[in-house]
Amino acid sequence: MSENIRVRFCPSPTGNPHVGMIRTALFNWAFARHTGGTFVFRIEDTDSARDSQESYDALLASLRWLGLDWDEGPEVGGDYGPYRQSERMDIYADVANKLHESGHAYYCYCSPEELENAREAAKAESRTPGYAGTCRDLSEEEIAAFVAQGREPVLRFRMPDRDFTWDDLVRGDITFAAEHVPDYVLVRANGEPLYTLVNPVDDAMMRITHVLRGEDLLSSTPRQLALYEALAAIGVSDGTTPRFGHLPYVMGEGNKKLSKRDPESSLHMYRENGYLPEALLNYLALLGWSMGNDVEFFDKEAMAAAFTLERVNPNPARFDLKKCTALNGDWIRALSLESLIARLTPLLHEAGLVDEVPTAAQMALLEAGVPLIQERMETLNQAEAMLSFLLVDPQNFVVDADDSAAVLGPAADGVLAAASAALQNLEPWTTESIQEALRAALIEGLGIKPKLAFGPVRVAVTGRRVSPPLFESMEILGRDESLSRLQTARST
Ligand code: GLU
Ligand code: ZN
Secondary structure, three states: OOOOOEEEEOOOOOOOOEHHHHHHHHHHHHHHHHHOOEEEEOEOOOOOOOOOHHHHHHHHHHHHHHOOOOOEEOOOEOOOOOOEHHHOHHHHHHHHHHHHHOOOEEEEOOOHHHHHHHHHHHHHOOOOOOOOOOOOOOOHHHHHHHHHOOOOOEEEEOOOOOOEEEEEOOOEEEEEOHHHOOOEEEEOOOOOEOHHHHHHHHHHHOOOOEEEEEHHHHHHHHHHHHHHHHHHHOOOOOOOOOEEEEEOOEEOHHHOEOOOOOHHHEHHHHHHOOOOHHHHHHHHHOOOEOOOOOOOOOOHHHHHHHOOHHHEOOOOEEOOHHHHHHHHHHHHHHOOHHHHHHHHHHHHHHOOOOOOOOOHHHHHHHHHHHHHHHOOOOOOOHHHHHHHHHHOOHHHOOOOHHHHHHHOOHHHHHHHHHHHHHHOOOOOOOHHHHHHHHHHHHHHHOOOOHHHHHHHHHHHHHOOOOOOOHHHHHHHHOHHHHHHHHHHOOOO
């Protein structure tokens, strides 16, 4: 595609960023990158009651964390700014006026109660419950009477009395019959412009060519197509209308639409629980798009290189946290040791286990210990529990209370004593020699099963029943510390 493709990601800064929103951002980003187009980031903050600065900051921070860079938008600028709608209010007021003057919109004086009654009546008669066009053609006198009553009008768009059809980039031909698209409100009685106005106005003025967004917005498309025609007529748009593509729903548990309130929706949850941004993007890419040839592991650059709209699937996608987490494990395993250590360091520092910049001794422990856990981690956060036995200051080492109660105690003392004796003078101190010595002393010597033999040793040395491989761990920990822990763990 050689034309100048311009797409946009235009969230409202309310609440916390959620995965559905990020999936939309990712698909737009990939489409822009694939086509050499422009990715516009616009903030739809015209609802002062719901929008917040925290949410705005969180949006920017999230895109940065994910590495989804924008070509125009907040903090970047561009030729079509400002990119925060709260800074464009004059534009909307001007366009609203022009739409009114040109007759594309009209003032509606119906009170909320009147509208509600009309809705009820329509329902009772099983007619489509939309605005019936009551105020479409009010006379001067009728208007004067409403004004005298102190009524404050909303501005309504006059929908043309015909069907609207478009060739959806994801779903093919879609038609909305005229009777299903009633006249709708553009500006509230208090003068606040609504999404219905500001979103298409900005898409037009920012020369957006492709609108890729969630299926939940499908019903606003015929309204926007009609508004586009009006915007062209009054000279706000250059007459081109963007193509629309509606991305499939994302379903959560129990085949219900994933809701912003579901915990697995929250982007922060992933960041806080040790998911890699690469893995999350990889997973979100699979929600409605496929690379083909069963390739399911790829980074966002590979996605961008392969991204075409033909491969977007209109059927609902299923969000599966287990699969997302397993993919995160794959991503962790694919990291170089150096890079994994770099990502774990801030978490381990926060847990008080290493310095902000690890000392040489800490680095040596990380380089020895991290390979032991890389194979078994699914999230970065698991490292703290798995590595603390190794990194903690020996005086602060404690055995997990539950694990101690389950495995240690008088019955285990014999095992711990035999293990100590076998390791006392062991030469050399290697994974293999430790394993051999303990096997000989415990399994053969005491005649007990591996689980009963190594369980107490593991809890004594690593503090937990679930740990990195035992003999490797002991090699890294060293003889003195291992023996000291075996001693401390004895109940007598
Ligand atoms: N601000 C709108 C939303 O977050 C944008 C919808 C659209 O992409 O048109 O739902
Ligand atoms: Zn009305």
